[in-house]
Amino acid sequence: MKLLILGTRGIPARHGGFETFVEKLAPFLVARGWEVVVYCQESGKGEVSESEWQGVRRIHVPVAREGAAGTILFDWKVAKHAKREKGLCLTLGYNTAIFNIVQRLSGQTNVINMDGIEWRRDKWGLIAKTWFWLNERAGCWVGNHLVADHPSIKEHLATRVKAEKITMIPYGGDEVLSADSALLQPYGLTHDQFSVVIARPEPENSFLEMVRAFSQKKRNHTLVVLGNFQPEKNAYHHAVMQAASDEVIFPGAIYDAPVVQALRFHARFYLHGHRVGGTNPSLVEALGASCAVIAHDNQFNRWVAGESAAYFKDEAGCSLLFNQLLNDTTRAHSMKEISRKRFHERFTWQQVLEEYEQLLSSWCQPPHRVER
Template structure:
């Protein structure tokens, strides 16, 4: 007896996507697999004052959205959600695709219950300087647990694959990057609504944290008077010293609109920017950088192996505030360089970050865990209660 192949997606806040890269990826993969005959379930986090219905399901575009209620707040809510997702998943058939390893401790239960687990190991979270000793220890421990409880590890970047190879044999690891949709046109209205002129601004789209180098980018841009603006998208709170320092360093040429989640607006802002600034130092293939390449942006990126591999010839690289200021000068002054970098960006996106290739790679890995070749009949996968 055969049935549709099944997959459960854990580790995100849920879909439709409204938060970040993992949610966008989860939505794209879920729709892709559902369209190819898979039974797909995606866990969605519902934060409530009091848990009344721990789990409920609804159907969205052929996908089962499994809503899990949690009454906690902050990091505790995330852990509660991860645990409740695992408890529910052991009762369902299919491959469990886990995005991130922050709650990998709970995957031991999935493994004991003989579920097939594929984990996207994300970046090396415990290396981020923003975390204290306790948090870094938790992430380090869960990275090891995730590496050894998962049947298949997905690295989104060759450097991440090299790191994971210190935990597991290479045969357990596959490298699949993030994807980006080509952007060949976008309306100017969302740009002008922010008081910006197309082609007359640089943009940063990132969480505003020290390891993303937002402050050095702002300082570099403000080091001289410029006939251009810098737009910094991201949530700012004056209660956070780093955020306050950014506001203090910014002059009238820096636009701080906060976080913008409307994807059409973000797409327009990216497309009409003269260049995209990317200060990330920790992580793998960053979704925002891939999306900048797909939009044909010239990139000004921090010089590290993650960004070098991802952006290649599409970027100018900086190491500190001084070199960043120099790269900004070139981006503003050299039209030919901006054009050539934009062409290189689109070429790199076509070469390495096509969504179709990314999603097919995930499907093939899921089939592999089910023990079949793509297109073959799929055995019914019943949860084990042994």
Template structure:
């Protein structure tokens, strides 16, 4: 049975039927689906799927449905095949259910190559490996180090990181420090570093700022999940220590009545701090980034963070938490803090120093253009995926190191 599954490589071809054209096919797993309306992985999945489709690939993206759905839905979005599976549970249990359903479907209808985004349920990828499906895993950040996880959740993530390293045919790290970490688990030959990408924003609609009573260059912005490891409290406290005659816009889904940390952050904020909630409108986000005086980035755990790269793509001056991840991404032209006092010092200076802000914006644009534009990132992904993609008529030979 496993031999039959390995040989049947044409999407949409019934067992026993002859495949007339050997096209490159890929299935993308590990996200909530496309079009993107949730986060970084969904945005990446959308961009990569559209890019590969333009290059002649047959692309399938798995999408997470809802409890109200009665059966799976197969449709097409901008040339991309979508398979939406309903879930009967909520929260983490729904993710487990959805990921396992996707893996079983991939094994039944194997593509030339699978791309799994994230390792949180890498234990399910064992089944793909046993069934001969070539699976490339983007190992994301050091998820198990996040403060929000309880002991058993941290153990689950740590174990799945190990499993992902072992069972993936190849691993993608989005940051050199992540590649260094993964190399303590597996051979360097099994790891490729490809960063996250973003759009170059050259202009944005200033009229969008009126929705939040903001004036261009008279506010700072913070974008990130309201979790302790993202330094939200430190940033809000630093900004709120005195009157600034400017505003701090903090984007994220805050639920003060349900989450004690969210309530503590909002209680620590002055009346110059604005909490507009989570915003997914692309034009609005671009306008808020582009017209901000500077961008505050507090993430402490992970590799190349999408929100930081997107801020650089908008030419933002960056004040970031001081750690190896942020320093490599944002470069020497940004400012860094490791305490609330340091963060406040940078805020105070940049609200007054126009020339410093202008220089930092220029440095961000230069660093972004050199490393993080979508065109280069997507080309690197396609090259790697094509190396592992098994066509119906042309199985690819891999080196002994790549088989590990």
């Protein structure tokens, strides 16, 4: 059984949720007897090279361009290279699914994780939205089978293809039972005396609504807003920071995993304002850290967090929740317990990885099926 993993920048993880997922899945499958190949994006010019990481064969593909153009070029090179390898493909994301016609035409089986509904995101302009919409359609066609990470994503994809062509497997997370509170000291924070927002600072993630709601009056509490804010370049970032009271702090983007873990684990509340997407990795990680969650009220967040979270529709609703919950220690403790229960119900890595192996194994058995 051989698996080629496409669609990420590679391992070990330094970027997003898909890279973290591959960092979990690839060694898991190797331990189960699989041969696993992961394509890794490298900067610069040169020849394709190989290395090994925890028993995983890594193929390093250099690209001379940076940003989105570099990622597109990398995906094209990977699609062509993977065609020459024997094995099952797992492609993570559909952003360049049109390139996977190479796999389809060569008879190579390709399972595609269709991620979120990218073309609905507010941050993209018309050209980008059109590109994503076309590639979502392409992914539905060229993929032999599709993975949806959320029931609502499966429902959406079922308007494009037959439901039996789609398997729902969510994202996973690690359980956090403790975290070093000393890591909070550089930020002047103490256990349970702050709440935290961890996300990309974009309009669809409700930053402005949450900061305004918190800042309406003195809270005797600190709101920590993580993210790469550039108020001098980005009008939305400027508006969020202008709306903040002196009880809101902006420590920037923090990539040190133990620090982020400590911020989640020791927070009174974790705020999740995402309005678009499927199973969000950050929300799953919050459940794994037993966070009491305050989340935007939509079908994506409600399925993930379930009854463990308190939900708001708008700024007024968020402000009301702050008024009701910030000083209610009993309610916060109860919400934390329910979050841990929800995490164990559906989102442990063991559950998620075993479901992936079961699906992928079914596609390694001859004869190869072609689902349309």
